[in-house]
Amino acid sequence: MPRPPASFTIPDMNPSSCLVIWLALAALLPAPARAMDGALFQQLEARVDDEHLSDAKLTLLKTAASTNTFTCAQVAHLVEQFSFGDDKLEALSTLKDRIEDPENKRKLVTLFGFDDEKKKAQALLAHIQKAAPAAPSAAPADTGSESTRVSAATRGSSTGEMTPLLVNQVGAWPDADVRALAAALQKEDFTDGKMSVLQAAISSRPEGFTSAQLQQLVPGLTFSDDMVQAVKMMDEHILGMTSREVREVLGTYSFNDDKLKVLRVLKDAITDAENKFIILDEFTFGAHKEEARQILETIKPRSPVYGTIRSKRAIFVVDVSGSMEARFTTNRGESLTRLQFVQRELQSVLKEQLPEDAKFNLVVFSTRVQTWKPRLVPATPRSVQEAVQYVGALQQGGGTNIHGALEKAFADSEVDAVYFLTDGMPTDGKKKAPAKILEDVAAWNARRKVVVNTVAFLMGSFNSDNKPRSRELMLQLAKATGGVYRAIE
Known part of the structure; x- marks a missing residue:
């Protein structure tokens, strides 16, 4: 590795990442990780409790665990949401590598009533190490004066989300131009016409679209296939979306199959992957939740500064x-x-x-x-x-x-x-x-x-x-x- 230029010095840096959902960033690098905040953990626990089938509960845990960490006490609460020993073991297997205080793992063995289950739990926990959660990401802020701005203090506070780190994208399309584009899309009766209008608009200017602006265009994209085609066309011009905003877009479609189609193309526009588990709320049945979870596992969070890197x-x-x-x-x-x-x-x-x-x-x-x-x-x-x-x-x-x-x-x-x-x-x-x-x-x-x-x-x-x-x-x-x-x- 070449030495940095003489005018640069290497500061002391701690590369440990700050835990998502409960977050307090500090200076240049994230602060040491901390497990999910108690109040926010209760939101996740309530979501799991609301699911009646074990498979649906496990789907939620897998999604949340991919970008969050937990204390042993929190893991115990989640495992206790399951009635049968095999399901509890599968829940423990899902969460074991996301534990932040492995020194307290013995208490998890006591959750199991039978000796064979205790031995399996001990085997699962035998070699776990302290989890290292992913670093938090920033999200683009709503920039339009005519759009409703959701404050940092309230965004996600009632849904168990970490408040996204917001940036103010002042270089997006002007709201008046977005309204004109939305009207032009509405006038077209067929997909080919809509896509021609959209392609001409995108290719004529380098500015991007905020999530709020994308949602203004959704009414002109009635069918999920239209939305999929439009998002693929707009991809690099979408400045970023929070998990909540993606969930709102999915909510405009009635059928789970349509929601899955749209999720596949919107997933890489998500800037706060740590909150992705809330997207599962849009899916009614366990099989659809599981398919959505698998889609969300492939997220590469979009940077609001650099976007998604497609070039090789x-x-x-x-x-x-x-x-x-x-x-x-x-x-x-x-x-x-x-x-x-x-x-x-x-x-x-x-x-x-x-x-x-x-x-x-x-x-x-x-x-x-x-x-x-x-x-x-x-x-x-x-x-x-x-x-x-x-x-x-x-x-x-x-x-x-x-x-x-x-x-x-x-x-x-x-x-x-x-x-x-x-x-x-x-x-x-x-x-x-x-x-x-x-x-x-x-x-x-x-x-x-x-x-x-x-x-x-x-x-x-x-x-x-x-x-x-x-x-x-x-x-x-x-x-x-x-x-x-x-x-x-």
């Missing part, structure tokens, strides 16, 4: 200029710099989003431009871990050499997609005028079709910020290359 030849370009030290407070009350937030998102993307057969690289820029590796490298577990450590070592400082960073990204002939993030306007480099930078990008891309997906990351404030111009440059760069544009404040 990607390069991530990150601004580490001085203005990335601007600090802001998230809806969860944590204080972060721009760079700290981006580091966390990029680390998550590298660990969770890269296809197994992908190649990737990193470019970081301020006044100078640095590459992590000389060229794209395979996304092996080792290289991904090295990249995660490299990203964690980055520190801000210097000017903003956008031209140089883009030039370096286009210099690799293998690259087919660039993910370009900045918080400012060009202040350094061979060319600083936005028009000149766009001209050079067009020249570099003349015989290629490299897609540049852009992010104007503008949370917080810095004295040199020119947010409107920064948004405009990123918008035009994405539009010129067929990329997706995000602006986050």
